Amino acid sequence: MRFNITDAVKHLIIINVVMFIGTITLGNGHLFDTLFTMYFPTNDLFKPWQVITHMFMHGGPAHIFFNMFALWMFGTPVEQRLGTKKFLFIYFSAGFGALLFQLGYYYYDYFSAMQVVSELGMNSELLHKIMNIDALDGEYIRGEILHQKMIPFLNEYNFTNNINDNQFKALFDLNIVNRSAMVGASGCIMGILAAFGMMNPNAKLMLIFLPIPIKAKYFIPGLILLDIISALTGQSFFSPSNTAYMAHVGGAVIGFIIMYFWKKNDMNKYRWN
Template sequence: MNNLFSNLTPVVKNLLIANVLFFIGSSVFPHLEFYLPAFYPDSPNFYIWQIITYMFMHADLGHIFFNMFSLVIFGPILEQTLNSKRFLNFYLICGLGALLLHFSVDAITLYQATGSLFPYRMGVPLDLNDPAVAGVYGSRILGASGSIFGILAGFAYLFPNIRLMLLFPPIPIKAKYLVGGLIVIEVYLTLTKAGGNIAHLAHIGGALFAFILMKLWGIRKGY
């Protein structure tokens, strides 16, 4: 465990600290849960800073543990490969991309239900008994998962044939198959709406923007 944390790169270390501080802060000051997660932009609960702060908020201990565990395992290798400045940009852009995809689908849902992308601000009457409308305005998105899925996708893009050891079952699997499988599962859960309150679209968005960034930056695919 000491070796794991001693090998942390600067940006990964700072991101880890920031996420932990936000988690502690939201536990001590519960009202932050109304201001720092991201609400749909048409919601009266939306504030512009949420597009960044949502990435550092987590619902519970399990949520932050698995995200930070993935950050610590895969983040340093990606930061060393991309360099610290580019890695930070990568992390934030994947998080923003995750939110963009999630909000885009919310916008389509609202348009189909109300004929407007921003009905509240346009003065369009809202039927909060409509599950589609209530789902958009009554939900929030929080967590680093979009950025983490971006890191996983970036790692699989750069090192597709590195074998990773699964915990359950304890068998080795190439990174490209593991991450590819995770993305397929996220797509399935999105289409079947079987994932509960988890923002699976954000996970897909993070992975998608990771791939786009790798292409735009001319990063050569690994073998």
């Protein structure tokens, strides 16, 4: 079997691999994360260029391996069929769509929590410091750590209002949203996967962990549905629990919309006026 890879796919894989090597080797493994990961816009680490650079960042060997494998497997036939320019248009449009969907999901939690926190009458500087507290214990943010680290800030600003359980939960939620981070090409690849499915609806696909061949026209909507359920319930099926599920949904939706209009316009050329 001959190994085929198209130019854009090859160069995207190279860029992703180079970025991953930089991530794990430079600045004690933190420099690239600090500069190129996509942070929530209220976070002190947020930079405008992160809206692009996060698409080339990955969280670990398994993350980049499966993403690059999928990029090669589905990206190559899509680029061969559409050409490099259209392929890259879908790829990056899906990446931006993924970002907007995930940020929209985060902003819903952000504004919901802000409505509760506003009852405290806390000034913006104090709130900003609380939102940027590092309360991580391993991979999880802990409420007790946040509470302990809040106290010096509350004293510094002479904040004496009582914070009830509901208000503390809102502060905790704000901290989680503010410190959320996005990395990976998954949103881009979901857009390419959707395009592949539109072009090859009867192609049989399967998951590594579920080796049952399913036609693309059922397989891809099924994956999107699982991502939506995971985002709403927190229940992970085939991905790590910290996966940005709505980014997957956003990438797939944008890929589908673009291909839908391209196919529709292509068919219009053959209709009688």
